[in-house]
Amino acid sequence: MSLEKTYPKEVKQILAKYPPEHKRSAVMPLLYLAQREEGYITKSAMQDIAQILEITETDVASIVGFYTLYHDKKEGKYRMQVCTDLPCALRGADEFLDAVCGNLGIQVGETTEDGLITIESVMCLAACDKAPMFQTQGPDGIKYHELMTVDRTMELIKALKQAGREVKS
Amino acid sequence: MTHILLRHRDIPDINMINAYKKDGGFAAFRKVVTKMKPAEVTEIVKNSSLRGRGGAGFPTGMKWSFIDNRNWPHYVVANADESEPGTFKDREIMEANPFQFLEGLALASYAVGAKVAYVYLRGEFWQLAAYLDEKIADMENAGYLGEKLFGTDYSLKIYTHLGAGAYICGEETALLESLEGKRGQPRVRPPFPPSYGLYGKPTIINNVETFTNVPPILANGADWYKSMGTLDSAGVKVFSLSGRVRKPGNYELPFGTTFRQLIYEHAGGVQEGRPIKAIMPAGASSSLIVVDDQVLDTPMDYASVRTLGADLGSASVIVLDDTVDIDWVVNKTIHFFKHESCGKCTPCREGNYWMKHLTSRIHSGGGSKDDVDLLLNVAKQMQGKCLCALGEFSTMAVVTGIERFPQDFKKAVKA
Numbered sequence: 225m226s227l228e229k230t231y232p233k234e235v236k237q238i239l240a241k242y243p244p245e246h247k248r249s250a251v252m253p254l255l256y257l258a259q260r261e262e263g264y265i266t267k268s269a270m271q272d273i274a275q276i277l278e279i280t281e282t283d284v285a286s287i288v289g290f291y292t293l294y295h296d297k298k299e300g301k302y303r304m305q306v307c308t309d310l311p312c313a314l315r316g317a318d319e320f321l322d323a324v325c326g327n328l329g330i331q332v333g334e335t336t337e338d339g340l341i342t343i344e345s346v347m348c349l350a351a352c353d354k355a356p357m358f359q360t361q362g363p364d365g366i367k368y369h370e371l372m373t374v375d376r377t378m379e380l381i382k383a384l385k386q387a388g389r390e391v392k393s
Numbered sequence: 394m395t396h397i398l399l400r401h402r403d404i405p406d407i408n409m410i411n412a413y414k415k416d417g418g419f420a421a422f423r424k425v426v427t428k429m430k431p432a433e434v435t436e437i438v439k440n441s442s443l444r445g446r447g448g449a450g451f452p453t454g455m456k457w458s459f460i461d462n463r464n465w466p467h468y469v470v471a472n473a474d475e476s477e478p479g480t481f482k483d484r485e486i487m488e489a490n491p492f493q494f495l496e497g498l499a500l501a502s503y504a505v506g507a508k509v510a511y512v513y514l515r516g517e518f519w520q521l522a523a524y525l526d527e528k529i530a531d532m533e534n535a536g537y538l539g540e541k542l543f544g545t546d547y548s549l550k551i552y553t554h555l556g557a558g559a560y561i562c563g564e565e566t567a568l569l570e571s572l573e574g575k576r577g578q579p580r581v582r583p584p585f586p587p588s589y590g591l592y593g594k595p596t597i598i599n600n601v602e603t604f605t606n607v608p609p610i611l612a613n614g615a616d617w618y619k620s621m622g623t624l625d626s627a628g629v630k631v632f633s634l635s636g637r638v639r640k641p642g643n644y645e646l647p648f649g650t651t652f653r654q655l656i657y658e659h660a661g662g663v664q665e666g667r668p669i670k671a672i673m674p675a676g677a678s679s680s681l682i683v684v685d686d687q688v689l690d691t692p693m694d695y696a697s698v699r700t701l702g703a704d705l706g707s708a709s710v711i712v713l714d715d716t717v718d719i720d721w722v723v724n725k726t727i728h729f730f731k732h733e734s735c736g737k738c739t740p741c742r743e744g745n746y747w748m749k750h751l752t753s754r755i756h757s758g759g760g761s762k763d764d765v766d767l768l769l770n771v772a773k774q775m776q777g778k779c780l781c782a783l784g785e786f787s788t789m790a791v792v793t794g795i796e797r798f799p800q801d802f803k804k805a806v807k808a
């Protein structure tokens with residue numbers, strides 16, 4: 225995949241934000257663009273971005289490795305990232321995460337058999353007053369889900385599953 | 394009280410450009426660009442005694458006056474990387490009152506001669522970044538951003554930039570590294586950003602809430618702003634309240650409001666009417682304060698909170714009731730800091746690694762008294778030796794937790 229061929233408009237828009245002599249600044253937005261299709265950054269995408277920005281592939285890989293929202297391997301279509309930091313935990317986030325894992329029959333870090341959901345425990349999402357909460361990271365970006373219950377979460381997962389089926393059929 | 398920052402709570406649709414304009418929005422920006430010299434703007438902000446709302450509380454106008462005019466271009470960057478457990482104020486401001494924030498950013502840009510400003514948002518604020526892009530486009534279409542504003546020679550562009558899940562990027566120099574397309578690791582300071590910032594150029598970085606204070610200051614004057622709050626801490630603050638309170642959320646109140654007023658009058662008290670055991674006044678990086686009547690009646694301003702052996706920081710108040718074990722709190726905060734340590738300096742990288750092992754062992758019941766002593770020792774050895782505030786602050790809950798709540802650690806290692 226070549227980003228400039230697949231997303232010519234987006235690449236141009238991203239590069240326009242930064243001084244031409246500092247186009248390395250575009251590495252993070254370009255990585256999000258590359259991640260859009262597969263849900264993770266492929267080796268060829270890293271090569272591609274390195275070429276666009278005239279930096280080394282190692283430079284790009286060092287960014288992927290440093291930031292938690294970039295992924296270097298394929299997991300579930302949606303990553304369900306539950307915040308379990310102190311303020312959320314004081315509102316029951318740990319118990320919430322355990323219950324959702326129990327219902328899905330998987331442990332934290334694992335993916336459901338159908339490849340739909342990978343469940344993760346993540347650090348602060350800046351929604352402390354609305355816990356339990358999580359974000360979903362998927363093909364359409366990142367979405368917040370606040371003041372959640374286990375039931376509402378299972379309904380959301382069901383809806384994601386149905387939407388996935390509709391797309392496939 | 395009428396809100397100055399959370400104005401969406403009084404004025405419907407203030408997130409729409411026409412409603413914002415109708416309520417006097419952008420009048421300050423127009424006046425400043427057409428009638429005032431940049432230095433005059435900085436002077437008014439300086440006279441208002443506005444302090445940075447990101448946590449450090451540095452005087453804003455003074456920071457702006459440090460911009461190095463021998464080196465161009467200049468940049469302004471909004472720190473919207475809000476990621477500290479307990480802090481959730483900037484998100485509400487940007488979502489609900491976006492134009493006041495953007496106008497503040499524009500005013501700061503004019504004051505320091507920047508023609509390009511960036512909003513660095515944490516990556517999780519994906520939807521919010523797209524929404525701010527729409528608001529920026531609204532401003533461009535209405536003639537508040539772009540070339541030759543209001544018929545003058547001043548031009549300004551604002552761009553958003555998404556981080557990707559790294560708390561350290563809230564540290565101003567790590568944020569700049571990240572914006573330059575590198576790993577977000579702090580730079581050694583000095584030089585400070587007003588002389589060496591983005592792309593090595595003079596740069597002013599302020600928190601979202603700080604910028605949002607600027608338009609009303611320019612509209613109403615420095616004295617008006619100073620008439621609120623305390624001598625040491627002028628104006629109003631958005632206090633993010635979380636933990637075991639009945640009504641967690643953001644509360645905009647003057648500096649000097651007491652903990653008791655915030656928790657009991659505004660947030661309905663503690664869940665199930667339980668007593669408060671401890672307060673963290675500034676999120677996960679806070680010292681833990683043992684709560685008694687005197688503490689509850691302490692005014693929340695920078696100087697008063699310091700008398701309690703803590704800092705007000707970003708005023709993210711976490712309330713812990715009597716059912717909460719402090720060894721568990723310390724374990725939670727250290728898991729956060731261990732995960733978020735960027736690894737650049739050894740005391741933070743290694744210290745947090747070992748603190749995580751020790752707190753996990755103590756909290757899980759497998760620890761000994763020696764582990765508690767060692768944990769305290771590791772934390773104290775880190776203090777004053779880290780490259781940036783993350784490492785320094787990671788030790789706060791550990792040291793104050795063990796020293797001020799020894800009974801909880803004794804119980805944990807006996808169990």
